[in-house]
Amino acid sequence: MANPDPQWNLYRSFLAVMSEGSLSAAARELDMTQPSLGRHIRDLEAALGVDLFTRSPQGLVPTDMAYALQPHAQAMAAATAALRRAATAQDGKTRGVVRITASEIISVEVLPPMLAAFRKAQPEVVIELSVSNQTEDLLRKDADIAIRMARPTQQALVTRHIGRIELGAYAHKRYLRSHGRPETVEALREHSLIGFDRETPYLRNLRPKDLPYTRELFALRTDNDLAALAAIRAGYGIGFCQVPLAAREPQLVRLLPEKLALGMDTWVVMHEDMRRHLAVRKLFDHLASALIDYANSP
Amino acid sequence: MANPDPQWNLYRSFLAVMSEGSLSAAARELDMTQPSLGRHIRDLEAALGVDLFTRSPQGLVPTDMAYALQPHAQAMAAATAALRRAATAQDGKTRGVVRITASEIISVEVLPPMLAAFRKAQPEVVIELSVSNQTEDLLRKDADIAIRMARPTQQALVTRHIGRIELGAYAHKRYLRSHGRPETVEALREHSLIGFDRETPYLRNLRPKDLPYTRELFALRTDNDLAALAAIRAGYGIGFCQVPLAAREPQLVRLLPEKLALGMDTWVVMHEDMRRHLAVRKLFDHLASALIDYANSP
DNA sequence: GGTTAGCCATGCATATTTGTATAGCAGATG
DNA sequence: CATCTGCTATACAAATATGCATGGCTAACC
Known part of the structure; x- marks a missing residue:
């Protein structure tokens, strides 16, 4: 037997x-x-x-x-x-190891100053940052805190709503000087558009149906958001970018803000099994408030 | 170290x-x-x-x-x-152990004939039935298949939508003979109502705000759905019951069907890690089609 | 207050698990 | 074709973990 x-x-x-x-x-x-x-x-x-x-x-x-x-x-x-991460906590003290997962854009462009500020205030906390666009990590305990663009519905998760992070169409001043500035949505067809390579269900939901924003129109197709952002900065053409992010760079110009505006609802999520980990809770609170400021910053 | x-x-x-x-x-x-x-x-x-x-x-x-x-x-x-359950599978053969979780009502009143039919067709499958009204089991792999009243949003889960299981207000003929039959919603206040003991967020969402259905009005308060159903059958008073369930019992009479009607959206869910387990897949399919029939049966 | 029943800690013999050394096999390389 | 490198399987010795027996402790009960 x-x-x-x-x-x-x-x-x-x-x-x-x-x-x-x-x-x-x-x-x-x-x-x-x-x-x-x-x-x-x-x-x-x-x-x-x-x-x-x-x-x-x-x-x-x-x-x-x-x-x-x-x-x-x-x-x-x-x-x-x-x-083992949970075992690094110490009651009363904000110390130990905390693992975060977030998308590439958030991890590279948004989180660093927030994490630096937290680290300064809490020098005994070690942070692990798992950069991934997949959203299925938290349930399997692959991370303690996640930043999500989809509403989490599981009861085992502690969530905080950040609000909508606005997306807009941007181009570099250099590009606009040489190619002109589109004044209508239709005029976009004449421009170098930067967009996705393969359309995911998430993307399909995100964009309004009436926009001329399909794979065939793109002059640069990539699924890597960082590469797309870098292409915008390099003056390759016109692409979507988070508004609070672009607001930091005077060289980036928003186009047709009334017509081209999307929003990504955003949440910070943590597993309830980590509620007793003081460092996790504090970093959760810190990220939530910092991200709310970010979303409302422009 | x-x-x-x-x-x-x-x-x-x-x-x-x-x-x-x-x-x-x-x-x-x-x-x-x-x-x-x-x-x-x-x-x-x-x-x-x-x-x-x-x-x-x-x-x-x-x-x-x-x-x-x-x-x-x-x-x-x-x-x-x-x-270990997954290891009970055998490729090509429908055999092994499958663990299901479902609510008390579903487990006791709805599933048994469905499981019996499956067992007859697949005598080499052993079924574990975890009866629980909590919904957080599947992520933690406490079960392979779950029947849920909330839309699952996790990518790691394979889901099938059953539809709406209708809820109606019912009383036993015996009760109505001695207490009369309410012809308006307001008349319910004079009757022996059977309802919850503690109101959960789920219940609060379920009921329309205008119904006179609050704890103070109940003549029998219990959070055990089976006990509530048994009380209806015993002629204690008026309570809510799944319509396809009550339809089997001619002694139960539906009251004010136009005014008192609720629906519970229902899903069958399975963990994607179990997709290779043939017995799990077949039971999943079987339950989905049987539950769809059930939801549409009255 | 003595007795019983539960618990944990420790010393020691035993059983089990592990590592070492070796043999054998398939594929890549000069 | 010999050689080298990777791999697994097996026999045997060493290391390790386990069970047994015992002692000491607390709480409950007659």
């Missing part, structure tokens, strides 16, 4: 073999030896009653079952990381 | 001590001995650099830190359980 509850260590070994591709590499990763890992995998297969790998001289090849089980083991690993 | 990544087994021991309250009880639970558990806790405290328990002759008293870390360890445990 297969053991119904394998030692949790076996899952850690399994995950390492999945990520590293071989027993030997996993052994290096975990500071163990290849024979031990081999026995772990054998024991786990016996306990679960399942084949996880087919052995080969090049390494272990995961079976379909192994791929199916991997995300669960990853969830375990994320939980251990979250637990 | 504290070890940054304790053995995962230590977390399992920690969780057992938290739930059982003492090293000795945890040892019985895990089929180990008290000295081993004691050493595990000591090692974990050393690795995390944190005090987890204060020793006492009555057992171990968790520190605040231990309470803060517990939910993360529970998340790990939930992940192991999900992984």
